[in-house]
Amino acid sequence: MDVYTSNNQLPGGRLEYNDVTALFEDAAADMEPEDMIFMDGFTLQDAMSAFEIGEPRLDSGLILENQRRPPFNPLNPLLPEELCWIIDRSFAYEMEWHAGNFLQHTVFTLLYMHHLHDIEPDFIPLSSRDHPSRPLELITVVLRAAVQGLLKCCDLGWRELGKGSIQDAEDWQSDKCDVSLLEGVPVKFVVAKLDEAVNWLCNSGKVSNPWRDALCERLLLRRSLLQLMNTDVSRDRSVFQTHIIASCEYLRSIAAHSSPNYEPGTTPHFAFDPYIARRLNTFVPIRVLDVPPVQQTWKAIGEMLDGFWEVSLLANNECLATWQAVGNLRVWMSEPALRSPYIRSLTQSTFYDGLLILNKYTYAWMVDRFFLETLGVTYDTIVKTINERWTGSSVAPLTKIERTMYKLISPHIRSMWYNPPRRRRHLMKSLADWHSVYDQLTEIVESLNMQDLPSNHFILHAPKVPLLWRLSCIQEIIFSGFQLELYTSDERPFAYWYATHIINSQLECFDDMMHEVPKNSPALHEMQYQCTLLTALQAMLSALFIVTLPLMSFDWNRIRPSFYRRYKWAFRPEYDNIGMPPVAHPELSTFMQACSDVLKHEDELCPADSIYLAHSLISKLVHSENVGGWAADWGKERLQFTRYLLDACDRLQNLPASAEAIESFDASLLKWDPRIHPWFPTLLSVDKKDSELERSNAQLRSIEE
Incomplete structure (x- = not known):
């Protein structure tokens, strides 16, 4: 109080308050230092709320002059x-x-x-x-x-x-x-x-x-x-x-x-x-x-x-692949924007109400659709074939597979309407279970009597169905890292390189399965669309892997911890209990060898040709208006997304076209902006780069001022 009394002034104004210091001193005269008085129902939160700190956002008792309002009369007449x-x-x-x-x-x-x-x-x-x-x-x-x-x-x-x-x-x-x-x-x-x-x-x-x-x-x-x-x-x-x-x-x-x-x-x-x-x-x-x-x-x-x-359209759609495609489009496309939380919650409730799928189907129907839409045959047909050709001493262990798939498929579809970070986390957590289903189906198929079956019978491809869904999850995890702006400069080359390997595994599965899928079926049309689209994506990814290498420090001691932290989902202990090794798992040593090969064979590389190939394939999809077999009412939106990819190719058309151009290429001209495209950068001109630098410097100067 000495500071205030020396100036004959109290906190809050000269004559607006009365000094009550003596009152508190008298009340606390019998208390020892560090003593406290407690009251029933008076908590620490109540005590902290009693402090008047003078911060308008936190201090609800502080009313500034511009916040004063006349008394509200609810019956005041209105025009x-x-x-x-x-x-x-x-x-x-x-x-x-x-x-x-x-x-x-x-x-x-x-x-x-x-x-x-x-x-x-x-x-x-x-x-x-x-x-x-x-x-x-x-x-x-x-x-x-x-x-x-x-x-x-x-x-x-x-x-x-x-x-x-x-x-x-x-x-x-x-x-x-x-x-x-x-x-x-x-x-x-x-x-x-x-x-x-x-x-x-x-x-x-x-x-x-x-x-x-x-x-x-x-x-x-x-x-x-x-x-x-x-x-x-x-x-x-x-x-x-x-x-x-x-x-x-x-x-x-x-x-x-x-x-x-x-x-x-x-x-x-x-x-x-x-x-x-x-x-x-x-x-x-x-x-x-x-x-x-x-x-x-x-x-x-x-x-x-x-x-x-x-x-309302989804409620009448009984295709899991369509539900997944719509969920992906909502995340990948900026227009229309991601639905409001209420709509995303309503969408999930429409798919699964806690008891039935689409308010009328059981989990068994869901598993049936899962195989039908990917392989062209129902799960019942697969089970019948397995039971007829099973050579084990007891019945085929299908119950465990079905139980795992019940736990996987419905949450997977619903996760398409989570917010992007939580969606990414859900996909990462589900990968081990997807691999477990693939492993169990593979063991069952290997125990079947195959003597009189053709070499490309559909039962041989049954394990590839959960494998394809798992690979698509990994692909989305990688791409979401770009959309959420998670990657550093050191991490982008690996992400692009690893995505090419994931897509390569997907294309191998499609190549094996395509001849067994029924002709003119939606499953085949979807597979043909995916093959063309993935091939184009693979070309774009390989080009960007090459041109982003200069952004890396090549300090493996620094890159290695970042790698294990970013891809920790691949090193979970659950994999130790599964017999088969995971397909297309991330490997830093293989990536290091790929970087070395790029540096040794620069003369054979041409990122511009890869972009041209991708542009040609995507143009074919756009002009043929092939949107796959499960696009349903969202064919126009899927076509619009394909056009977005075509625009991304146009923004990368000036990538290096020769070894000399690669040597002189300035990788800092690549600018990633999820508002323009969620996965791929824009190649700026030198003039645009200078203007971007000037704008950044101007923003820094304004902040300093």
Whole structure:
């Protein structure tokens, strides 16, 4: 206190506080140093929360001058256009919650939702009904119904997200701050309130156009969204799609006639309090979000409706390969962007509800499809052949294989809708089990009587089915490292080199299996598409392996620890209990030899030719519009992804075409940007490199300033 009393000043201002130091000294006079007083129910967290640290984001008690707001009156009359603006902003905050923000920073900032009991029409005094241009029913009937619809939509969304398919705090925030989302209110009741509000707008005559129609459309959009989220797509697909179509029509009309813009400090803005977390049961720091432009909100709702439509199509699709292809496209393509957590969770629930696949099939059906879509024959046919030709003393050990596949396939399909890092982790953890199934099937096939069977019989290729799925998992793990920007300069050459070996193993499997797959079957068409695509990818990867070698330090003592850390999934102890060695496992010694071979035979290498070959193969796919046998309703999107690969080839067309060009090639001209392509870099010109350097230097100077 000496510092303050010497200046005749106390903390917080000269005359605004009273000095209570003596009071605390008297109260603690009988206490020894380091003594503490404990109270029942008073925890360390309570004690820490009592500190006033003066940080606006953490100190909920600190109210700055620009944060002061007039008392909120929920019955303050509103113009119809002001109500439109409030409803539009509530949609914006709802989409921000679906984007992963906290409820207390988004939806809960709408103050009317905390005052629903104050705007109950049955308890409003009649003397309040005297605003002809601003009828009170706009609040007690229309706005109240809109808020109830918003809360119920959040409740349904929370219930879906709370199933655990999507990770809380990674993809969404579950903290409800003890605020009611109308959990106990039936959806039918809220729908009836929305209908009642629409009827009042249409029949009362108190609100004229264009705002009458504008308000009706917003209420009808809310009703359609609520009914959509409350409909089980597996049971009522046609009703589900009807609600989607209706929502799209309302959204299109609303986007064409948006509400007016209001400056901060006006009446509509006071309907939202970005600092509402001060009054809620939460320990999350206050964060004021920048509300996106209204057109961006309509775009976000449109993307969610697109996601609903995709779910409705998938619910009617019984091909595992199609489900996997769609999941891959969502991760690989930037347009459309990765679906919102709610849609990704709904997609997983649609595939597996905890009991049945697609709400009607058992695990046995899933395994049957697994082999049919890859090899062209069902698992039942494979089992029948095995039982007929089994030479062992007991029955063929198929039960263990089936049990492992039950554990593998469903989580694998659902993992296609995890967030990219968690998806990558899931794939890495599953590799040992995929190899175990391959090993067990191989042992069984080797124990069969093959005397009168043709040399290329389908039973010989049965083990290659789980092997192909395992190889595709490894391929995705490698490529996701580029998309997630995990690789250092030392790691990129190995990743490209290793991917070529994975693809080579896949192509060998396809070459062996292709002659046994039924002609003109979707499985054969898919195999032909994959062979062409993988061959093109292999050419691109081999070219990039060569041109990225200069980025390596060739300090093997430094590279070796990084290698074992990055590819630790390949050295798990589970492999020690499996008889067969894993196919196409990463080997640093083989890579070191490959680097040496490149340096010895530079005269024979031509990255430009490899890119030209890839461009030719991909062009063939694009012009023939061959999208494989399992693309289904996503043929156009798969074709669009193929065009993205063609664009990637165009951006690499100036790679070195001779040994002399390789010697003088500047590998720093390669720029990786997942927004342009998830796996492959862009080859910058020297001028572009200089401009990139100037821009980076300018950013550094601005940071220093």
